[in-house]
Amino acid sequence: MRDPALDGLIILVRLVFIVIFTYFLILLTNERLPDYESYLFLYNSSYELGGRYTGFAFLLEFLQYIGVSYEAFRFIVFSLGIILCVILLRFNPSRSENEKIYSSYFSKSSLFLLALMFVFVLEFYLVRLRAGISILFLCLGYITLLNGHKFRVRNWLASAYVLICFFVSAFVHTQTFMVLFAFLFPPLLWKKRFLLRNFSGASAYFIICVVMWIVLYWKGVSGSTSFRGEHLISELNPVRFFSISFFPILIWIPVWLWYRKKVRRVDRADYFPYLYALNYVACAIAIVLFYFSGAGADDGEAIVRVVTLSSVGAAICISGWGTNIKNAMAVYLISSNSLFFLNTLYF
Numbered sequence: 001m002r003d004p005a006l007d008g009l010i011i012l013v014r015l016v017f018i019v020i021f022t023y024f025l026i027l028l029t030n031e032r033l034p035d036y037e038s039y040l041f042l043y044n045s046s047y048e049l050g051g052r053y054t055g056f057a058f059l060l061e062f063l064q065y066i067g068v069s070y071e072a073f074r075f076i077v078f079s080l081g082i083i084l085c086v087i088l089l090r091f092n093p094s095r096s097e098n099e100k101i102y103s104s105y106f107s108k109s110s111l112f113l114l115a116l117m118f119v120f121v122l123e124f125y126l127v128r129l130r131a132g133i134s135i136l137f138l139c140l141g142y143i144t145l146l147n148g149h150k151f152r153v154r155n156w157l158a159s160a161y162v163l164i165c166f167f168v169s170a171f172v173h174t175q176t177f178m179v180l181f182a183f184l185f186p187p188l189l190w191k192k193r194f195l196l197r198n199f200s201g202a203s204a205y206f207i208i209c210v211v212m213w214i215v216l217y218w219k220g221v222s223g224s225t226s227f228r229g230e231h232l233i234s235e236l237n238p239v240r241f242f243s244i245s246f247f248p249i250l251i252w253i254p255v256w257l258w259y260r261k262k263v264r265r266v267d268r269a270d271y272f273p274y275l276y277a278l279n280y281v282a283c284a285i286a287i288v289l290f291y292f293s294g295a296g297a298d299d300g301e302a303i304v305r306v307v308t309l310s311s312v313g314a315a316i317c318i319s320g321w322g323t324n325i326k327n328a329m330a331v332y333l334i335s336s337n338s339l340f341f342l343n344t345l346y347f
Contacts, residue, residue, distance in 0.1 A: 024078060027126055034127050034345065043070045055171035056130050077132060081125025084136050088319045091143055119338035120311060122345070134173035135312055138180050141165030145188060146272070146316070175220075179306050182216055183283075183313045187275035202278070209279045213286035221302045222295045236300035241291060243336050244307045245284045251332050252281045258325040270326070273317045277329035280310060304340075311337045 027033060042053070043060055063073055124132035141162040170177040190205050255277045287303065310333045317330035 039129055040070055043073060077129050078125050080136050081121040081132055084139060088315055091319050119341055123341050130173040131176045134169045134176040137165045138169035138177060142184055179309045180312060182212060183310055186279050187272050191271045191275055206278055206282055209282035210285055213283045217286050217290040218295060221299050221306060234300040236291060236303055240340060245287045248284045248329060249281055251328050252277055254325055255328050273321050273327050273330060276313050276317055280329055308337045
């Protein structure tokens with residue numbers, strides 16, 4: 001027998017979805033949106049392939065060749081964002097049917113849907129279009145792997161699909177692909193080696209992640225304004241610095257305590273939120289070192305762009321494992337990134 005309260009919640013969420021969808025359609029051609037004019041210039045310009053925008057330029061030239069207008073292009077990208085959200089909402093690796101029902105109707109349809117649909121789509125599918133397209137294709141391949149797919153000869157079609165998705169993601173926006181790779185693939189690759197009952201491998205995993213993030217910030221972010229444009233030179237706001245470094249480290253404590261308490265009752269699939277949170281702690285430590293070393297004094301905007309991509313992994317964590325203590329890091333990351341983006345956009 002269906003619960004009337006649950007039915008009412010589902011109806012409310014659908015109404016909110018319609019309101020948000022309508023609002024986005026109104027915004028779609030709003031010329032005051034950040035980067036609207038920039039993407040219009042790129043779309044209407046003819047420039048040689050081979051630069052930083054090779055993949056994106058190829059895509060734009062193909063769309064122009066088949067007669068797609070700039071407004072239609074923005075609508076296509078927006079639609080891809082909606083499709084990605086639907087895919088994430090349907091993604092659920094939980095073993096228990098009760099967990100699936102709880103996650104599906106309560107965690108995802110209320111908090112997750114509102115936060116993700118409004119801010120995630122607004123940021124990556126109405127403003128940062130190149131990053132949004134790259135995120136879509138990486139997630140399509142990544143969720144396939146998370147659902148248990150393995151590269152085997154007899155699964156050559158699925159393997160080819162995953163590789164094509166990753167190639168398109170990197171081809172459209174290499175920087176986004178590289179950052180998402182750093183956020184998402186260490187937890188995926190390490191969860192088979194990790195044993196929660198004695199936290200075996202946690203130290204090695206953490207050290208590897210810290211080294212990886214240090215290399216990424218010093219080699220990929222430091223001095224990035226020299227090729228991204230001097231107009232992007234900016235210092236990292238102290239409030240934003242604390243929100244992406246020290247606060248997440250503090251939030252890590254209840255996550256760690258939850259897993260220690262549930263150590264004998266956690267399925268291996270549930271290691272992912274723990275490993276993702278630990279990976280972000282490594283990222284936060286690298287940010288602290290990068291910030292106080294002075295190496296990223298002029299790269300505040302680039303640091304923020306890297307960190308905002310943590311919302312993708314956070315969205316996957318919330319979609320698959322709900323909003324609870326073990327997912328405190330994911331909830332914080334997506335909430336914090338959303339609030340700062342809205343503040344930048346509207347205030």
